[in-house]
Amino acid sequence: MPKRDRLDEFSRRKGQGNLATIVTDLDKSSLLEVIDSHKSDDIITALKQQPQSMREQVEEVSVDMWGGFPKVIREVFPNAKVVIYRFHVQKIVNKALNKIRLKLDLKGLKNRYLLMSNSRNLKAQEQQELAGLLHLSPSLAIAHELKAELISIYESDITPLGGIRKI
Template sequence: MDFHLDTLLNLPDISVFTCYRQEDFTFLDLHFLNPKVKCKYCQYSTDNIHQERPILVRDLSICGQAVYLKISRRQIYCPFCKKYSTESLDFVEQGRNYTKRYENYIYERVKELTVEQVSYHEQLSAEQVKNIFSRIAQRKKKDWSNPERLSLDEFSKEKGKRQFVTVVSDLDRSSLLEVIDSHKSDEIIQVLKAQPQAMRDNVKEVSVDMWGGFQKVVKETFPNALIVIDRFHVMQLVNQALNKIRLLLEFKGLRNRCLLLKNGENLNREEQEELQILLNQSPCLGIAYELKEELRNIYETSTTVKMGFRKLQKWLVYARCLFGQTAETIEKHIQAICHYFINRTTSGVMEGLNTKIKLIIRQSYGFNTFESLREKLLACLF
């Protein structure tokens, strides 16, 4: 027995018998302090060992050296159950070649690094690393608890391609709840309906963009939830319309674009002067800009649904002339847009989550399937 190694190893009822190194690995030969083994069926305890089978189990590294534990798996024959019973070990699961703590360590490392990086540092194959991560991710699956405010959003799996993935997030906890490999409403509904009915009935608000499919999803899966069109998606739509007008009037240049789309209150004095010179060159562009700023002001100053609805209807009278299809889209969704004024619910947290999602995807070399990528996203952002 080596007291210092026993303390360092910190495994119950286990002692280090011998320790030796071979190449880049450290091997610890262990023996049990308790001579008796319990039957896993009836808990009968005996020291009459039927057979022992040595196994090697990978454990956490010590001083930068990979560690393997040499353990004898003891088997007894229970005279009461008339069955053979192999001893259960608290620190390693049946059929596994890694300790539980080592598998958890690999899981945490993969959340921060790529599979290849973990594989290199731990001297494991990429497949071994992925299998460990997937196993722990499955075990750590968490329920959604009882979220009250959700967001449905999408992102493209690959830049430049219209292959969208749907993400569901908890707005109050700023956490990712689900990633769905589809942008089709029926397929999204099928996945979300796997959640308990009681949990879905508890959702009070869902923030979405103006894609009609999301509203169908909310109605069918969250029957008690209010649909709230995210204000930032509305402003994005108007900004795009304003930018098209700028291009049609041939006011090109990134500087002009930035001056027009930036919130008026965030412009410094020099930018305000530049913007005024620009707007003076075209009354049409000036009116379009004022409409954009007026919509933002409506969002900031309206305190009730009724007030917001009245202001938006007045705004639409002028906006139809310049913004055309954009104004029609806003008018079509005006009731859900005005639901914002109840609790001022937005999908603002999704901007931060989307940034993290893109970063994780860039670091996810080795995750070749959607399911493995989904596991990593949920592991990092749940």
């Protein structure tokens, strides 16, 4: 087992709910295993077929926000930290930011684009437009700033504990 794994589910048939679980090596971006189930107990049983000494070497397991993954990690990888995929966290943050935008009646794809984009990827003119939007509402400005701080945590080489402290 590698030191950094990723657990994820996928549907064998789109829209059918026929889920399986994949295990990948994050460092090598290679597939390690496909488990023909997405039930915690089945995943645990399959992963425990690996020797305990190998499973103890895993330091980090990256997962989405499905509630069953923490149980799997505790049972199978006793020394691993759980890391939630950035994509899933950022999706929730963007959804909340978008909700504020809509409550303020700031409709339009341009406004959405400006708020959802990473500020440093915006051109100078777009950054000015964003500043104008944020000036309209303190709540929107705070929410956008918190989003930017969260992105900076994910883009840094900070430890999970350091990230929690920063939040």
